[in-house]
Structures are given as C-alpha cells and as structure tokens.
Amino acid sequence: MAAETKAKKSSKAGSPVKNRNSPKQEKQILVIVESPGKVKTIEKYLGPSYNVKASMGHLIDLPKSRTAIDVDHDFEPEYITVRGRAKILKELQTDAKKSGKVLLACDNDREGEAIAWHLRNSINAKTEQVPIERISFNEITPQAVKDAVLNPRTIDEAKVSAQKARRVLDRLVGYNLSPLLWKKVKNGLSAGRVQSVALRLICEREKEVENFIPEEYWTLEADFKSGKSVYTAQLALWNNSKPELKNETEVNAIMDKIKNNDCIVSDVRETDKTIRPKAPFTTSQLQQTAANRLGFTSRKTMQVAQQLYEGVSIGSSRVGLITYMRTDSVRIAKTAIEDVRVWLGKNYPDELPEKPAEYTVGKNAQDAHEAIRPTYTEYTPDSIKEYLTKDQHRLYAIIWERFVSSQMSNAKSRTISVDIKVICGSGPQAEEGIFRVSGTKLLEKGFYKVIKLLASREESSGSCPSLKVNDMVKVEKFYSEQHFTQGPARYSDASIVRTLEEKGIGRPSTYASIISVLLDRYYVTRSNKQLVPTVLGKLINDVLVEHFQLYVDSDFTASMETKLDEVEESRVSWPEMIREFWYPFKTAVDEVSKNIESYKGTLDEVTEYSCEKCGKPLVKKLGRFGFFLACSGFPECRNTKSIPLARCPKCSGDIVARKTKGKGKEFYGCTNYPECDFISHFKPVNQDCPKCGFFMVEKYDKKHGAHKICINPACDYLHSAEDE
Numbered sequence: 001m002a003a004e005t006k007a008k009k010s011s012k013a014g015s016p017v018k019n020r021n022s023p024k025q026e027k028q029i030l031v032i033v034e035s036p037g038k039v040k041t042i043e044k045y046l047g048p049s050y051n052v053k054a055s056m057g058h059l060i061d062l063p064k065s066r067t068a069i070d071v072d073h074d075f076e077p078e079y080i081t082v083r084g085r086a087k088i089l090k091e092l093q094t095d096a097k098k099s100g101k102v103l104l105a106c107d108n109d110r111e112g113e114a115i116a117w118h119l120r121n122s123i124n125a126k127t128e129q130v131p132i133e134r135i136s137f138n139e140i141t142p143q144a145v146k147d148a149v150l151n152p153r154t155i156d157e158a159k160v161s162a163q164k165a166r167r168v169l170d171r172l173v174g175y176n177l178s179p180l181l182w183k184k185v186k187n188g189l190s191a192g193r194v195q196s197v198a199l200r201l202i203c204e205r206e207k208e209v210e211n212f213i214p215e216e217y218w219t220l221e222a223d224f225k226s227g228k229s230v231y232t233a234q235l236a237l238w239n240n241s242k243p244e245l246k247n248e249t250e251v252n253a254i255m256d257k258i259k260n261n262d263c264i265v266s267d268v269r270e271t272d273k274t275i276r277p278k279a280p281f282t283t284s285q286l287q288q289t290a291a292n293r294l295g296f297t298s299r300k301t302m303q304v305a306q307q308l309y310e311g312v313s314i315g316s317s318r319v320g321l322i323t324y325m326r327t328d329s330v331r332i333a334k335t336a337i338e339d340v341r342v343w344l345g346k347n348y349p350d351e352l353p354e355k356p357a358e359y360t361v362g363k364n365a366q367d368a369h370e371a372i373r374p375t376y377t378e379y380t381p382d383s384i385k386e387y388l389t390k391d392q393h394r395l396y397a398i399i400w401e402r403f404v405s406s407q408m409s410n411a412k413s414r415t416i417s418v419d420i421k422v423i424c425g426s427g428p429q430a431e432e433g434i435f436r437v438s439g440t441k442l443l444e445k446g447f448y449k450v451i452k453l454l455a456s457r458e459e460s461s462g463s464c465p466s467l468k469v470n471d472m473v474k475v476e477k478f479y480s481e482q483h484f485t486q487g488p489a490r491y492s493d494a495s496i497v498r499t500l501e502e503k504g505i506g507r508p509s510t511y512a513s514i515i516s517v518l519l520d521r522y523y524v525t526r527s528n529k530q531l532v533p534t535v536l537g538k539l540i541n542d543v544l545v546e547h548f549q550l551y552v553d554s555d556f557t558a559s560m561e562t563k564l565d566e567v568e569e570s571r572v573s574w575p576e577m578i579r580e581f582w583y584p585f586k587t588a589v590d591e592v593s594k595n596i597e598s599y600k601g602t603l604d605e606v607t608e609y610s611c612e613k614c615g616k617p618l619v620k621k622l623g624r625f626g627f628f629l630a631c632s633g634f635p636e637c638r639n640t641k642s643i644p645l646a647r648c649p650k651c652s653g654d655i656v657a658r659k660t661k662g663k664g665k666e667f668y669g670c671t672n673y674p675e676c677d678f679i680s681h682f683k684p685v686n687q688d689c690p691k692c693g694f695f696m697v698e699k700y701d702k703k704h705g706a707h708k709i710c711i712n713p714a715c716d717y718l719h720s721a722e723d724e
Helices: 002-013 036-046 086-098 110-126 142-150 157-184 193-211 248-258 283-294 298-310 334-347 390-406 446-450 493-503 511-520 535-547 554-568 574-595
Strands: 029-033 050-054 101-104 132-134 216-226 229-238 263-275 312-314 317-319 411-424 431-444 472-484 524-527 530-533 605-610 617-623 626-631 654-659 666-670 684-688 695-701 705-710
Touching: 029 036, 029 086, 036 050, 036 142, 036 298, 036 317, 050 086, 086 110, 101 110, 110 132, 110 157, 157 193, 157 535, 157 554, 157 574, 193 493, 193 511, 193 530, 193 535, 193 554, 216 248, 216 431, 229 411, 229 472, 248 411, 248 431, 248 472, 263 431, 283 298, 283 390, 283 493, 283 511, 298 390, 298 511, 334 390, 390 446, 411 446, 493 511, 493 554, 511 524, 530 535, 554 574
Parallel strands: 029 050, 029 101, 101 132
Antiparallel strands: 216 229, 216 472, 229 431, 263 411, 263 472, 312 317, 411 431, 524 530, 605 617, 617 626, 654 666, 684 695, 695 705
C-alpha cells in the first residue's frame, strides 16, 4: 500500500492554500482551468476558499461561417463567443463578479495563454473591479499548484500573439483553398496548411510502395555440431564476397559443394558495448513508443496521457500522475532529479550514478516544459495498478520506466561472433564459405533493472557460442529460405510523427490532431496500423501539389513554424509575418481559380447495377466516406447503396462493408441479413478462388506481410495452416 501512504503524504504536503486577501475577506477566489478533469483534483488541493471552474477549452474564437480576418487592417481577427459556449462564459463572468480574485490556470502553452487572454478580456468587459492574475504549473500535484497560486504572473502577450498568428494563418489558408476545392473537385472538401503537407508525405510514400518491384533472394543457414552442442550459423561470405543467392538453384549448388567438407572455426571476436539509457519522453517520442509498444494511435496516447496528467484517485487522494504531456524538451526539474535519486538510493543503490544524467535539448525545441515524467517516483506502476485502467497503467508504466531508467547507470553487453570456414575443392578452383553465428549477453544490467514494458533485444541476454579458433565442427543440416526484398513501409502513426518532427512541421500539441484530421476527412485510412491515402486523398494532393507546390512543401511549412516561434520570442510582429505570406498566397489562389480545370465527376463511373426504385443505372460515386452507388436519376431519385465487394458464398447475395455499433469497427456482411448471417472480418478483394469459387480476402500478419487467401476454411488455396 505504498501508493496510499504516499497519497496521504502528498495530501498533507498540499494542505489547502490560505486566501491571501484580508482576514475580513470572505469572498472565494475563482480558479479557471481548461478541462473539467482537473477541477476535482485542484479543488482538493486548494480547499473551500477557492472555487474551481472549467472553461471547457476555447470560449472565444473565429466564427465558422466566414473568414473573419480583416486583411486590410493588419489582419485583425473578428472574435465571437463560440456557439453553444455562451452559457459557460456567462457563468464564469457571474462567478468572477462574486469573487475576491480570479486566477486563470489554463495550460502553459500558446493555446492556453490565448484562452486566458480571452477570459481576462471577457471578464473585464463585465467588471473591472476584480483583480485577474495568471498562474501556470507543469504538473498537477499539491506542491506545484500551491506554488503556482503563491506566484502568479501576467499574461504572456508574445505567446498570445503567436497563437493569434497561427490561427489567422490557418484560417486564411483553409478558407481560401477549401472553396477552390469545392468549386473544382467536390463540395464539402477542405484543405489545411499543415495537414496538406502531411498528406503529401503519405501520398508520396504510397507511390514508392506502388512502384516498388520485389526481387527474389535466398538465405542459407546450417547447423554445426561441436561435441554435444549445435550452433546455427548463416552464410555470410562466399569467396570473400557477400553471397547474392537469387534462386533455389544457386542455393542448392552451394549446399552440394559444402556438404561432406570439413569445417573449422577461423575467427572468434568479442565486442564489449556500453549502452546508455534513453532520455525521458517528449511528446513525439511518447507517441512513437506507445504506437510501437502498445499499439496506441497518437490520438489515444494523448487522451490517456491527459487523464494521467489531470488526476487519478489513488486511495483516498487524487493526484496528477505525470507532468504536462505536450513538450519537446528533455529537461528535468531539479526537484524531480532529487526525488528519483532518493528512490534509486533506496531501491537500486548500485545503479545510482555519482552525478545526475543530463540530456541535450533538440535544436528546434521550444523548451517551454519539462520532459514527460511521473510526478512522484514512489508511485511505481505496480503499486498503483489497481487504481488505473489497463490503458492508463500501460502508458504510465512506459513513462515511469523511461524516466527512472534515464537516471540510472549504463548497461554493458558483450557480443561474441564466430566465423566458421569451409573450403570446397582444392587448388586454384577451390571455393571458400564463411558461416557466422553471434550471441550477446549482458555483463551489467544497469538501467535495464527497471525496464519491463520497454525491454529491447539488447536486454535479452542470449547464449554466446563457446567455440575457439581451430575447433573442428561438422555440418548437420541445412536451412534454405526464400525471401523477397521489402519495399518502403507505409507511414504509421509513429513514423509520420517522427518524420514531421524531423522536418520541423507542427509542434507537440499538433501531431495527434494532424493525423486525426486526415482520417476524419477520409483523405487517409488506417490499414494494419498503416496510413494509406484514399482515392480522394490522392486527388486532393495532386491538385495541391500541381498548383500550390510551394505551400505544401515541407521546408516552407517548417520555415513558417520557425517564424511563429520568432513571434513568440518577440523578434517579429505577427501582422508583419502574416503580410509577408498573404499577398503572394492570395495571388496564387486567384490565378489558379481562373485557370484550373474542373475535376468534378471525373471519378464517377456507370455500373452494371440498376436502381431497384426507378430502374435507372446506378453510378459509382466518391463520397465523404469512400465510394458508393447512387442512382443516375438524381435528384428525382435519391436512392444510394453500398458497393458490393463480393458474392456471398452462403446465399449468393452481395457482400458489403458494414460497421459495428459503438466503436464502428468495420466488417463485411451479406445484404440479405438477417436471413443470411454470413460475415467476414477481412476485406474481400476483386478475385474469386480458382479452386472452390469462394471469394478471396486480404490478410496481414507479421510473418507473411500482406497476402491473399480464400475465405473458405475448407479450401487450402493460398491458405495458411494457422487459419485452418
């Protein structure tokens, strides 16, 4: 029950903050946060003298119905109360009037600063009698909140200007490109400044995937016996060159030459390696690791991280478990370093370095926040597991492991590589092969002692071959295997975030939303955790690249991010930055609008199907969520239906894509349901099995990659044994 003990300690440490107003002052202090998830946590820390309310995000913003940017007067934005938020704003204004003071505790980033700025202005518009101050904290713990309340600051106007510049920039791009797409491609489309660049990256990678032609190659391994031990080694060299085995015939020829020949250990090499722990997580690193290790999407990672940050009930106490999760820095607070070193001194004294480890902050990092870390090292993943959901526990575990291990001693490993030589024939015609076997073992575990979920291959201490130079070994068995060269992999959540970060596109707060917007607009879909552009996404990208190449260029977009940073650093005025961008961009939009040909209807295709309502032909159309069938008699007849993907093997009905209730997971079922209950969880491909006539489906697994098999479990055509 270490967690409950710690919870009690932290509860005492965070005893309610006393109202610093006059003793006669009985009015509460109003604390406004962004998210309702923080309210309960902060209320417990501050006590009855404080009234904690949530703004629910932005209350003041640009209207959706029009551009609302005055381009002739320094691009001044026209702000309004967000639709549906007027009641919340009015309640906050009323509460402010009754309060002795207002503390704006929005997130400590550009968006949070802008929300605080709008709230201050809105409250001042109703009453100027109430003092308003800005507070911020990097973690929601008793001490951090208490310190923030006791040390208020003014609103950072430069940070507000940077947010305003981004908002104006995105509005000008989106509200000028989108109408162009409506006019020339399809109604309802939209284009974003940063999302369009990400879409271009995904589409360009897809072209590489489609154009890749796999080539066959083979590998050869053999079992070598030495005494009672058997070692499996791979052919590494043939006649002093890397073997290029293009087909089975070449492999068999080498096997025939090698068998029955003496083999000798020709070389044994030992290599010691020092393995440094990795730095604590930044936002992008957390998203990448959660995608690779836990299978989380970027959106899910940020949602779960938000829950951990805002506060979780641990026993009778409620505490924020991690620091702010939108950061590009690996910097760690001095108090956190002291905390983890005390914990390591008690639990892993042999792995505690003399000095704390320091990590270099990236050159593009804003360094506004610390790295993502646990607020209390003593809250180990196992000690609080019962209080967390499965997803919360797994994400917290990798954050805790990464941070704690970052302050531990290095690990050391030893790799032993053995070369086994075989000489075939004699004299000038003799041929020589080298088979190689390696093994790695950890000499010192170091930081790996706290690693569980983040364990890597390096930690797996395998057995090393115990062979010596000149030992004679005998070939026991050969293993030859056919392979095909792998083309470039499609982007996943992890790899697109890594690429965006490397290219300087977007910021920690935007990575997840960039991917989400592309998925929501159906420009991109997920297939086997890979991001695949749709036909619509490819068309949009082609139009933007052809006519707006500069504005969907990654280098140009990265330069705009740099200029936004300069606005935040008060080195550039935001209207000047927007002016430099706007006039060339507007000229390009006007020019393209006059000259671009219309793409409307180019993807429509007449089909063999007839409308069951009026008898006219059905046309294949591209809609908001992909292709569908629509009556050519529109608008008189508005009949639509899903496109049949295959014939039902049970009743000869049509197999169409469907979605489950709730999570909306896609599956493929018969249109004659409920009379016919046939379903498939794998997408049909436009191909029937030549052996049994059932339809083929597309499957994916790590062993075989993407492949096609027959849906009939009784059919062995391209059917893997695991599926029988």
